[in-house]
Amino acid sequence: MSILFESEYRGERHVGFGKPAAGDSVTLYKVAEDRLRTEFAAGGDPEQIVATVVAGAESVTVAADDPELRLLPPLLPTATGDSLVSGFMRTHRSKFETEPQEGEEFVPPNWFFKGLGNWLRLPGETLVVPSKPVALIEEPEVALVYVNDEEGAPHYAGYTFGNDLCDIGLHLENPGWNPYCKLCDTALTPWLFLGEPPTTVTGRVTVERDGATAWEGGFDCGEDSLYFKVRDMADHLFSFPAVRRPGLVNYVLLGADRASFHDGFRIADGDRVTIDVKSHDVVFSNDIRFGGSVTS
Known part of the structure; x- marks a missing residue:
């Protein structure tokens, strides 16, 4: 590939x-x-x-x-407003009490808007969050990349990996505040894999504090770990004209499994999060900054 x-x-x-x-x-x-x-x-x-x-x-x-x-970031347009970052929530089988059944009616998962494509951060760059987050969570995810044609029809280009950092504590206080919860920087790797969405993606997250490992744990975010089929989710998302604007690039995050928050750990200002996607030989790190200045 x-x-x-x-x-x-x-x-x-x-x-x-x-x-x-x-x-x-x-x-x-x-x-x-x-x-x-x-x-x-x-x-x-x-x-x-x-x-x-x-x-x-x-x-x-x-x-x-x-x-x-x-x-x-893969295929990023220069013009602001020509690319969108969004994603699906609660997509993993581990978050459901039952297994999906063949022929079961598709009920779409919740979806969120993260921001414009030029808001994306790359490996090595700092991820900025609000000055007083309730409880942050790193989210290792697969990101699918689509480009709309002149008629607005989406064409799948490939996939990459990201960290959809967000304030899960704020979401848990009030699910209606989820749009605020997502107003944290997202990191995306620059590597575009020219293949179908991956079925198996496994790896490990390490959070460093003051140069020492403060937490680490594994993750699985391939399609085989999802409760929903990727095609069903994508088809539903692109049934909405707002994301089918001609020429638009869509970065679509497929959701994350359990992470440091679920282990009782709390990310602090200055921590470094490293995501090692072992199945694809991709490693990327980002420092976390509370209330830092925003750069374009």
């Missing part, structure tokens, strides 16, 4: 492949800012789309840790 990423290098948009680590060299292919999104919006095989985009493109090889190389 191919993995691609987009980046800015010396002020211009590029596409690269794989998951280069610090010290590695990486070949970047220069592309127009909207080229990949336009191709994905037209539909077709993702692998062929990428091959078409980079064919004959000007390339340059740089170090993965070159200070002039800035990675981007």
Whole structure:
């Protein structure tokens, strides 16, 4: 399965492949800012789309840790308002007393709006939350990426991983406050996996405080761990015209299993959350800041 990423290098948009680590060299292919999104919006095989985009493109090889190389969330548009981050709640089987039955009528899970795509944070960046959260929870999740065509029809591009940090304590005090609960930064990895939504995703979360491990635990967020089928959830979401605006990029979070909060742990200001998606060899960390300043 191919993995691609987009980046800015010396002020211009590029596409690269794989998951280069610090010290590695990486070949970047220069592309127009909207080229990949336009191709994905037209539909077709993702692998062929990428091959078409980079064919004959000007390339340059740089170090993965070159200070002039800035990675981007997958397919992120430059224009504010051209991408949305949202997700589903209470999607995992572990949160239900019964198992789903074949032929059972689909009752959609709750959905939330997280923010605009340019609100997303990348690995290594600080996640800012309100100054006095009730009880934060890290949420390792699969994020699906869709691009709408000129008629508003969504086309699936691939998936990546994220941390949907939120104030679960506020939600538990009053479920009607859930929109406030979600007003915490979300981290997304830049790697776009060009494949169907994954059935198995396993890994481990570590929370560090003052340089030492304060909590750690495992997670499972693949489709096999969900109570709902991914296609059913996606079809229901895209039945609403508001998310089918032509050219819109949708980042759709599929929900998280139990996490540090359920273990009695409470994330504090300055903690570092590391999510190790062992099944996909993806590791990313973010520091948590209470009431910090907001940057674009």
